Amino acid sequence: MKSRVSRKKALSRPHLALDGLRVIDLSQVYAGPYATKLLADMGAEVIRIECAARSARGGALPKMQPGGAFGASFPDGDTGERSYNRYAYYNEVNRNKLAITLDLSQPLGVDVFKRLVKVSDVVVENFTPRVMVNFGLDYPVLRRVNPKIVMISISGFGQDGPYRDCVAYGEGIEAMTGLSHLTAYSDGAPLKPGVAYADAVSGLHAAFAVLAALRHRRTTGKGQYIDLSMREALTPLLGAAIVDYAMNRRVAKPRGNRHPTMAPHGCYRASGSDRWIAIAVATEEEWRALCGAMGNPPWSHDARFATMPDRLKYQDELDRRIEEWTSRHDHIQLMNTLQNAGVKAGAVLDTAELAADPHLNQRGFFEELTHPEAGMHRYPGVSWKMSRTPGRLRLPAPCFGQHNRYVFGELLGMSDEDIMGLKDAGVTAEEPLPYEEI
Amino acid sequence: MPDQALSGLTALDLSGHISGPYCAKLLCDCGANVIKIEKPPHGDPSRQSGPFPNDEADPETSGLFLLLNTGKKSITLNLESQAGQQIFNKLVEKADVVVESFQPGTLANLGLDYDALSTINPSLIMASITPFGQWGPYRDWDAADIVAQATGGLMWLTGEPDREPLQLPLEQAEYLAGLHAAVAIMTAVYFRDDTGEGQHIDISTQEAVASILEGALTTYDYSGHVMRRVGSRHQQKCPSKVMRARDRFVHIQSGANWDHFATLVEEPKLMEPRLASILRYRYADEVEGLIQPWVASHTAQEIFDTAQEWRIPAAPVLRPDELLDDPQFKAREYFQEIDHPRAGRLTYPGPSFRMSQTPPQLRRAPLLGEHNHEVYRDMLGLSKNEIESLQEKGVI
Numbered sequence: 040m041k042s043r044v045s046r047k048k049a050l051s052r053p054h055l056a057l058d059g060l061r062v063i064d065l066s067q068v069y070a071g072p073y074a075t076k077l078l079a080d081m082g083a084e085v086i087r088i089e090c091a092a093r094s095a096r097g098g099a100l101p102k103m104q105p106g107g108a109f110g111a112s113f114p115d116g117d118t119g120e121r122s123y124n125r126y127a128y129y130n131e132v133n134r135n136k137l138a139i140t141l142d143l144s145q146p147l148g149v150d151v152f153k154r155l156v157k158v159s160d161v162v163v164e165n166f167t168p169r170v171m172v173n174f175g176l177d178y179p180v181l182r183r184v185n186p187k188i189v190m191i192s193i194s195g196f197g198q199d200g201p202y203r204d205c206v207a208y209g210e211g212i213e214a215m216t217g218l219s220h221l222t223a224y225s226d227g228a229p230l231k232p233g234v235a236y237a238d239a240v241s242g243l244h245a246a247f248a249v250l251a252a253l254r255h256r257r258t259t260g261k262g263q264y265i266d267l268s269m270r271e272a273l274t275p276l277l278g279a280a281i282v283d284y285a286m287n288r289r290v291a292k293p294r295g296n297r298h299p300t301m302a303p304h305g306c307y308r309a310s311g312s313d314r315w316i317a318i319a320v321a322t323e324e325e326w327r328a329l330c331g332a333m334g335n336p337p338w339s340h341d342a343r344f345a346t347m348p349d350r351l352k353y354q355d356e357l358d359r360r361i362e363e364w365t366s367r368h369d370h371i372q373l374m375n376t377l378q379n380a381g382v383k384a385g386a387v388l389d390t391a392e393l394a395a396d397p398h399l400n401q402r403g404f405f406e407e408l409t410h411p412e413a414g415m416h417r418y419p420g421v422s423w424k425m426s427r428t429p430g431r432l433r434l435p436a437p438c439f440g441q442h443n444r445y446v447f448g449e450l451l452g453m454s455d456e457d458i459m460g461l462k463d464a465g466v467t468a469e470e471p472l473p474y475e476e477i
Numbered sequence: 478m479p480d481q482a483l484s485g486l487t488a489l490d491l492s493g494h495i496s497g498p499y500c501a502k503l504l505c506d507c508g509a510n511v512i513k514i515e516k517p518p519h520g521d522p523s524r525q526s527g528p529f530p531n532d533e534a535d536p537e538t539s540g541l542f543l544l545l546n547t548g549k550k551s552i553t554l555n556l557e558s559q560a561g562q563q564i565f566n567k568l569v570e571k572a573d574v575v576v577e578s579f580q581p582g583t584l585a586n587l588g589l590d591y592d593a594l595s596t597i598n599p600s601l602i603m604a605s606i607t608p609f610g611q612w613g614p615y616r617d618w619d620a621a622d623i624v625a626q627a628t629g630g631l632m633w634l635t636g637e638p639d640r641e642p643l644q645l646p647l648e649q650a651e652y653l654a655g656l657h658a659a660v661a662i663m664t665a666v667y668f669r670d671d672t673g674e675g676q677h678i679d680i681s682t683q684e685a686v687a688s689i690l691e692g693a694l695t696t697y698d699y700s701g702h703v704m705r706r707v708g709s710r711h712q713q714k715c716p717s718k719v720m721r722a723r724d725r726f727v728h729i730q731s732g733a734n735w736d737h738f739a740t741l742v743e744e745p746k747l748m749e750p751r752l753a754s755i756l757r758y759r760y761a762d763e764v765e766g767l768i769q770p771w772v773a774s775h776t777a778q779e780i781f782d783t784a785q786e787w788r789i790p791a792a793p794v795l796r797p798d799e800l801l802d803d804p805q806f807k808a809r810e811y812f813q814e815i816d817h818p819r820a821g822r823l824t825y826p827g828p829s830f831r832m833s834q835t836p837p838q839l840r841r842a843p844l845l846g847e848h849n850h851e852v853y854r855d856m857l858g859l860s861k862n863e864i865e866s867l868q869e870k871g872v873i
Contacts, residue, residue, distance in 0.1 A: 056668040069691060081664040105756050108712040111702030112692055127699045128692030178833075195790075197831075200808035206732060206790045210717055214728040217797030219709070219719060221646035222635065229719050229726050229794045230709045232645050233634025239689035243656035244503075244829045250663035251482040251507045255835050257670055258485070263834035271811055272829040275544070276652045277797050282540035283528035284798040285824040291797050296623060296644050300526070304623065306632070306641045313705075315642055317632065319621030374628075378618045385624035387642045389633045390697040390704060393687055396628075398615040404684055405694075416698045422688040423661045424610070426591070427676035428668050474755055 055082025056428040060253070062161040063088060063152075064136065069209070069235045070193050070269060071165040072132045073242030074249070078161075079135035080421045080430045086159075086446060087138040088152070089439065091468035096123040096439065098474035114413050123439050123471050124412040130436035131418055134408060138437035139446045140467045143174045148466045152176060154451050156184045161249055165193035168203050178264040187262045189252040193245050197268035212237035212269045217277050223293035240276060241269040302350035303329070306387060307362045309370035315387040316365050316373045326350070328381040333364050410435035443467055481508020482835040486666070489514055489568055490549060491556075492578035493521045495651035496606045496682065498545040500658040501576050505548040506828055506837040512568065512852060513546060513843065517553040517871060520845045521546070530820060536845060537819040543842045544825060547815070551843035552852045553873050556587055560872045567857050569594050573669075574662055575603040580619070581611045591677035601675040602665040604658045610681030620682065625650035629686025634693060637708045653689065654682040715758035716765055719794060722777045726794035729772060729780075737787045742771040817841045849873055 060083040064075040079085040100122035110116045112127040119125045142148045171177045178190050195207030210231055213219045219229040248265045256262055280291035298304040304319045320326050330339040338360050343353040350357055370386040377384035406420035421430045447453045461467045486509040490501035505511040515521055524536035555561040584590045591603045608620030623644045626632040636643030658680045665676055693704045704712055711717035717730045731738035739747035744767045757764055777793035784791035811827045828837035853859045867873045
């Protein structure tokens, strides 16, 4: 309870942890944007650079209701007049950021970008390595503009080596690290995580690396360049499989929902359609607690389930018995009953259930924002709680080019005439180019 | 020693298993002085979890421990004893960061929670990593990784649509919690370097997992649509699927240009307006059916090489062991051989990122209590007699 009191006190303080830090964000899709989301939530001023031809929001769509998961990512399933301002995927990860438009394939765009680099602390990009060089905006150039700049390049394979120019999305990185091979049922083909996992993991490492470089800059005054390969960032998280091969030449196989030393350990059917409960038993005490919660059925005294090695050996039979029990009960009730009995158990929550989860709601995980074109909605909030500088959702995701005037005028001191000149030259844009194929 | 990004930062790692140790490892690889405080006589539980060389259990050779504790110093200290608490308080005076992953309330019962420690050191930053956070109705619940993946929404979205939801392998929720903690700590360090003020960070693994669901939670709020798991497909992009090539599985995706993709897979039917539309996900079965014959008639390497010429991100599905022979990893000298007095020379994944001025460095993991003398004698100035007496009492 103490921490809640101090948290309330902290909310009245004006400071955020990264107040005063300015980040230029050229990144697309999820890896880079997740990194800058973490920085923006903590108070950094993140300025996204977007352009009409390569918009991170996808191109402009006609007003329509396209259906499916894609259609559902627009408010009420409707793309609206400006689809690119109403896209859930973009609006979730880009809250708390500003956005300007700037075409870096034009010399004038490059010139404005350099002026922005002069007054900024960090540049984040996740193009393939040749792109920034082609713009004439690679690190050796930016360092001359601002020796204190910290620049991070996030790419699939890194800035050198035979694969440096290869294109990759998260799925390809997951495939090429062994994660897809291991994300599979024990009798099934390779699958993949249900979200852009390699992107999130890369974004997290990227945010950490940037903050580490900023600490070095604080003590030495020197900026630096960070080369983050998504594949190199994800591989340490599979280290146990690699070191097992290094030690014992053992090749890792998919285990589905099982665990090498725990049984029962799995995902069991609950009552209702497509409802499931995850249960993990690590100790004899937990096993007895599970048996107790099930009402100590006669089968639970079977010698085949007496010890952990036994249960691991007869896991197929064990899982079948447990599922006979779980399938008669509601998954959320099961979670409460089992947790209160001292068994590690969790309902497999879908997104509607997460939105309604009493624990997440009491902790204030979701926060409301009113977006000028998407309306008022709840978003997943700051990923952690901090006692003194909690961070919060302050700004809805920016509309396309929304902060051109602030950045060009206030930040760079350009005159109205110069700003108009950018527009006339096609360096800034009113909206992204339309999708070619609808 | 070359200067590193976090040189001069001292962190006390009280945590066990994966989340906290991975967080503190990131600090350590960047040059922080990380002192791992292990409970005698067994230490970090990951010392028991293996894999072990030749499958012979030995707390000094557990693969998971060796990976997650590179470069740290290890001391043994029993925080449940009064003498242990006094020593811990002395360490806190000299520390910048504490990382812990005990159940909520554990440190408070020992008089070592943030409120107590911050009176000793107001600049202290402390991160507490637990399954459900420090407060709220689930705070006292325990979780294995599969439980965190289930209650964080990741599991619901993973797996085949007609089968049970599927966990990610090798305890990924633990890593997500540790990664979020590491970023949070660094933001707190930034603030402290500005203001001198420390703070407490509360990491809930459930929230760390629920934070990375891409737009799934916002999509629900925007339209009421509950995304479901889609196997190896993508929720929106098509095609995106693991398919069987002539020799092994590959992940097939199209790049920015659909006509390039249709040319690559030699299937002009894909240029029908209906299938050339970005709304082609409505016809995913048909699209995949048209692609499959071409995929099945080529090897994964052929597909990777040709697709890349067209800037199409198709990728072979590799096993983790195959990474050791991968030409890109070799060219970048990613994997590192590190010697260890008990486990010998082993191959470790390298640092997660490269820094031009202050490259992260991997050094071997410590033996249990290896640095007791260095820390207790050199850092805290305890005498030989005092150390021996603590040893006799089982404090260290």
